[in-house]
Amino acid sequence: MLAILLMAPFVWMLLVSLHESRSSIPVLRDLWPKEAHWENYRFVLLHPDVPVFRFLLNSLVVAGAVVAGQLLVCSMAAYGFARLRFRGREFLFSLFLGSMMFAGTVTQIPTFLLVRQLHWLDTYWALIVPGIGSAFGVFLLRQFFLQIPLEIDEAARIDGAGEWKVYWKVILPMSRAALATLGAFAFIATWTDFFWPLIATSSQDMRTLEVGLSIFKNSYNGQNWPLQMTAAVVTLVPVLAVFLLLQRHFVKGVTIGSIK
């Protein structure tokens, strides 16, 4: 029952997107379209004024790069914190934990100024590099790595493997589920991020789909609901696909913070 209540708006969205373009918002009685206007999707993706297809490509490039970067950077740090002993380990880890409490708002302006100084504004660098580190990711992967018995590393070392080999050939292959969890989180967070791409890009060709959707909405100024909803569905489909594909891992990631 509740599930229906939660899903109803999405069904509405999909149905309205199939109504004839420029038709007014359908009353509930006429919600089911008399014929499905799939050409709305073609029109939105190849829109003459708003480059929706380019937005989609940008979002894919940026989210893909952030996922790859976060998996590498966070898993390396998590390996260090979970499997190696070194001076200052506890202190450095507490820095990561502490930074999870920060409000993102406070870093906006300085990060913008830094990225401008690097001449990265309105480029993929600005959209990718600030996203490739994640304290949450380090924490999450460390929790998983800690559960792998230490004997496994030692056996590999006795066989002559260096630290990098232990990390790359032993620990990472055993942690596919954990990496999928972080990957899902990073993809969804990057795909749905609105504020940073809004201020870090200015030309239409560098906008991500999330910002592009708001441009699309504004260009119709509250009119033409079928096309607006078509654009919204285009934005939702990739992120939903990733979520449905990895949902088991995703749920695990949500609960790990609440239970030690």
Add this chain to the structure above:
Amino acid sequence: MKRSGTPYFFIAPALLHLVVFGFLPIMFALWVSFFDWKILKGTMPFVGLGKYQELMNDPGFGNALLNSAKYALVSVPTGMAVAVLVALLASDQIRAAGLFRTVYYIPAVCSTVAISMLWIYVYLPENGLINATTALFGLKSVDFLNEQGWAMPALAFMSVWVGLGPRMIIYVAGILGIPPSLYEAAELDGARGWRRFWSVTWPMLAPTNLFVLVTGTIAAFQLFTPVYMMTRGGPLDSTDVLGYHIYVESWKKFHVSNASAQSFLLLVVIGVLAAVQFKLAKRQLEGYSAG
């Protein structure tokens, strides 16, 4: 174990990123807030705590702080209560079928911009989902997003819907983690229904509650995208929350120092709230273990 630089090699990239995109920006924001940086004029005189004193007497900032507090005070406890109820009703089902979890979770992973567009429709005065429904019962139509008393509750209600999935999953995990022996003991004492809930489930959920409360409050004080999409802080600044207020100060008015001081105060407010919540929860936990 041999001593070498290898461990530092593994953590270096993440640490470098944390310093450059985490700690340095925060230090810089603090530093800028002690100056009166006029971007357009290119001047930057030192004013010490002057910006913070200004903020104390700034009605716009006071209004934004109050709006954020209102939003957090309404949306976070309501969201928690709804999530606990659903989790209690659904915990058996969910254990059985993963499908339910997935459905509940969908709103939370969706693009906030798309969700906001959806809710603009839900709240439309003509033909909107709510008004079309209430009209069946002969109620007068309400322009939720453009009436002063309604816009803020409308935003809070939407956040309850969006946040239900993740919160519920966390509560279900908490509920499933309660040892069955406690329920058996309560049964022997004759506790059933609500009494069982208040004497066993609720106290055992204290750590879960704390987690949901702290993360929910932090998120509530940073609300931005729905306000940007749906109300632009209006009507009459009644939804001008801190996240949106700071955005306008910095990116529309170029008051960089004001915005830095405001965002730093926001950081402090969130830190204090989190600390208070931790302290209260700790006292509660100790109370239970002593009693």
